[in-house]
Amino acid sequence: MPLAADSNEKFSAYAHPERLVSTQWLADALAAGGSEGKLVVVESDEDVLLYETGHIPGAVKIDWHTDLNDPDARDYIDGNAFARLAGSKGISRDSTIVLYGDKSNWWAAYALWVFTLFGHEDVRLLDGGRDKWIAEGRELTTDETTVTAVEYPVVERNDAPIRAFKEDVLAHFGNPLIDVRSPEEYTGQRTHMPAYPQEGAMRGGHIPTAASIPWARAAAADGTYRSREELEALYLDEAGLKPGDDVVAYCRIGERSSHTWFALKYLLGFDTVRNYDGSWTEWGNAVRVPITRGSERGELPVGR
Amino acid sequence: MSISALPTALAEIVDDFQALEERERLQLLLEFSRSLPDLPPRLLDHPQLLEQVVECQTPLFLTVETEVEEGSPVVHLYFKAPQEAPTTRGFAGVLHEGLDGLSAEEILAVPDDMPDLLGLTRAITPLRMRGMSAMLGRIKRQVAAAQRLPAH
Numbered sequence: 001m002p003l004a005a006d007s008n009e010k011f012s013a014y015a016h017p018e019r020l021v022s023t024q025w026l027a028d029a030l031a032a033g034g035s036e037g038k039l040v041v042v043e044s045d046e047d048v049l050l051y052e053t054g055h056i057p058g059a060v061k062i063d064w065h066t067d068l069n070d071p072d073a074r075d076y077i078d079g080n081a082f083a084r085l086a087g088s089k090g091i092s093r094d095s096t097i098v099l100y101g102d103k104s105n106w107w108a109a110y111a112l113w114v115f116t117l118f119g120h121e122d123v124r125l126l127d128g129g130r131d132k133w134i135a136e137g138r139e140l141t142t143d144e145t146t147v148t149a150v151e152y153p154v155v156e157r158n159d160a161p162i163r164a165f166k167e168d169v170l171a172h173f174g175n176p177l178i179d180v181r182s183p184e185e186y187t188g189q190r191t192h193m194p195a196y197p198q199e200g201a202m203r204g205g206h207i208p209t210a211a212s213i214p215w216a217r218a219a220a221a222d223g224t225y226r227s228r229e230e231l232e233a234l235y236l237d238e239a240g241l242k243p244g245d246d247v248v249a250y251c252r253i254g255e256r257s258s259h260t261w262f263a264l265k266y267l268l269g270f271d272t273v274r275n276y277d278g279s280w281t282e283w284g285n286a287v288r289v290p291i292t293r294g295s296e297r298g299e300l301p302v303g304r
Numbered sequence: 305m306s307i308s309a310l311p312t313a314l315a316e317i318v319d320d321f322q323a324l325e326e327r328e329r330l331q332l333l334l335e336f337s338r339s340l341p342d343l344p345p346r347l348l349d350h351p352q353l354l355e356q357v358v359e360c361q362t363p364l365f366l367t368v369e370t371e372v373e374e375g376s377p378v379v380h381l382y383f384k385a386p387q388e389a390p391t392t393r394g395f396a397g398v399l400h401e402g403l404d405g406l407s408a409e410e411i412l413a414v415p416d417d418m419p420d421l422l423g424l425t426r427a428i429t430p431l432r433m434r435g436m437s438a439m440l441g442r443i444k445r446q447v448a449a450a451q452r453l454p455a456h
Contacts, residue, residue, distance in 0.1 A: 047362065048428055049390035052334050065429045102388065 002122045003029060003039055003096040011127075013228040015269025019262070020127045020225070021098055023136055029098075030058060040095045043130065044111040045102040054140035056100070056133060060089040060147060064107050064255065068114045079156045082118050086152035093120070093153055100126035100133065104216065104223040110258040113275055117157045125262065128224040135222065162261070164248045164274035166282055169207065170289070173300055176241055177210035178249040180260045181280065185252070186212040188293040203284045205291040207250065208298040211239035215256040218263045231268055241270070250276035250283070310418065311410050314402030321422045330427055336397030337390040340383060347382055354384060355446065357439050362389035364396065366439065368446045370408065378405050379447055391428065395436035398422070399443065408451045412444055 005011075005018035006025040014020065021029075029039055041059040043051045051061040062068065067085055070077055077085065091097060097115065101108035105125055115123045126133070134140065159165075164172065184190045188204030206212070217234055220226050226234070235241045247270055249257040254277025261275045283289055292298025307315045321329050347353055347367065354365035365384040370377050381404045383396040403411050419436040 047389055047391050048432065049330060049334050049337065049394065050388060052330070053337075053387075053390050065431070066427065 002094070010227060014267040016266040019124050019266040021124050022127055023133050023138060026056070026098055026100075026126055026133075027138060030056075037090070038094070038096055039098065040089065040091045041098045041100070042089065042091075042108075042111065043101055044099055044108045045130070046107050047102065050102055050130075052142065054142050055145075057139055057141045057143070058145055059100075060145050062089065062111055064110055064114075068111060076114055076117060076157065079118070079154045082157075083152040083154045086120075088147070088149050090147040090150055091120075091152060092150050093155075095122070097123040098126055099123065100129045102130050104131070104219040104259070105129040106215070106256060106259050109262045110255045113162065113258040113261060116162055117159060118155050119158055128222055131223045161272075162265075162274055164250075164276040166276075166278050166286060166289070168274065169248055169250075169276050169283075172246070172248050173209065175246045175248070176239070177207055178235070178239060178241075178247060178257075178260060178264075179206045179210040179212050180215035180249055180251045180257045181206075181212075182214055183212060183295070185280065186210075187295050188291075203291055205284075205293040206298070207283060208290050208292045208301055210250075210292075211297060212295075213239050213260070215251065215259045218260060225263060225267060228267060231263055235264065235268060243270075245270060246272040248274050248276050250279040252280045253277065254279050307421065309413075309415055310421075311402065311406055311414065313406075314414065314418070317398055317402050318418075318421045321424070326423070326427045329422070329424055333394035333398070333422075333424065333428075334390055336395075336401065337393035338397075340385070340393050340397040340400060343382055343384050347384075351384075354382070355442060357435065357442055362386060362392045364389070364392050364435070364439065366396070366442065366446075368443060368450060370450050373405075377407065379408055379411055379450075380404055381443060391432060392435060395419070395439055399436075399439060403443070408447045411447050412451075414440065414444070416441065416444075 006021045008022050011017035011020050041056055042062050043055050043059045044062050044064060045051060048063050068076055097120065099108040099112050108125060108129060112123050112125055179186050186206045190204060213234055218226055218231060241247060247264055249260045251257040254275055257275050257279065261273055264270045264273045290301040307318050310318060321332060324332060354367045357364045357366060362385065367382050369380045371380060381400050383400060385393045385396055416437065418440060419433055425433050
């Protein structure tokens with residue numbers, strides 16, 4: 001039996017309000033003892049040491065790079081590795097997982113997306129993430145979390161519903177694409193995030209017809225998701241999405257677009273939203289794929 | 305490259321890292337992040353005197369100054385990185401403890417791939433390690449540039 005959803009008024013306007021919890025909901029759930037081990041709180045940050053400087057009491061850490069990425073191939077871990085990882089963190093198949101992290105949950109949303117590839121049913125985001133929890137003066141600890149390892153079943157990843165590959169994107173032309181990178185990356189002025197390492201894309205620009213909605217515009221100043229009304233203004237009015245659209249979101253390696261994927265899928269209720277994790281570091285290096293430079297969305301490639 | 309090519313303080317730090325298990329190496333890096341000294345007020349008030357290391361994932365600024373101490377010029381290093389960026393601060397802390405107070409020649413002789421010796425690449429990932437290599441590169445470039453000017 002999963003934990004009850006947060007009945008917070010802001011969330012009730014979202015298509016799937018049960019996917020978000022507020023800091024107060026989490027504090028209450030922790031004070032109530034996490035419903036006897038049914039609740040697992042997971043911190044996922046960009047900085048691999050941030051968790052160690054202080055985390056929500058009882059939270060475990062999952063690092064996007066060392067835990068979720070395959071160490072060799074550019075891919076995610078397989079069902080066996082995921083079962084080992086989840087089990088070692090005390091996560092059962094029926095656990096309620098609450099993910100939170102730094103930078104408006106950017107990496108937490110990415111981890112949530114990976115958990116969804118494995119079909120983990122009840123995985124939620126802490127609205128506002130680590131920064132909001134801290135801003136509200138809530139408890140942090142450096143005490144090591146004692147974990148009782150459990151059995152997690154080996155479930156094969158099911159990529160198709162929420163993950164797009166390059167070939168899928170080529171076949172997707174004519175349907176909407178959302179580019180969530182910075183305006184400078186979208187126009188092709190630069191191939192990496194401002195103030196971020198150059199990760200080596202050969203070409204600058206965007207996938208033709210993609211609308212530019214930088215990911216952070218979906219977040220308010222306190223790191224929480226914007227209201228349903230504000231999100232609709234952004235993605236329906238500005239990007240031009242229509243209810244029922246089949247949408248692909250992308251960024252540079254698929255992390256920022258996980259944050260947008262979450263907003264489209266769970267907050268606005270688009271059924272078919274895929275995250276193209278190959279993103280610009282693949283597309284900007286691929287041979288003979290169409291690219292548009294500049295601030296215009298660009299024409300549908302001929303023959304598509 | 306071997307540890308013997310490194311200045312004493314830096315060689316000791318590398319030894320300390322290598323003596324530990326991977327998990328404990330992260331803890332040691334965290335300790336270095338805590339021991340990174342704050343900027344002196346005269347630099348705090350003049351952020352334009354610092355150079356940003358854009359290769360780091362989080363904003364990191366640094367500068368070097370040469371001073372004559374006991375008759376010979378030595379280099380001092382200054383770093384600024386936010387508390388929410390412990391990995392970046394940890395790298396800066398290692399370089400500060402390992403290089404601060406050395407001569408320009410000693411710093412310029414540090415091999416560019418020295419960060420690889422810490423044995424953190426697997427736990428930190430190559431992408432994040434690149435930030436530390438970039439820091440060292442910028443320190444060496446600033447030291448080389450300062451050498452062409454008289455010490456003050």
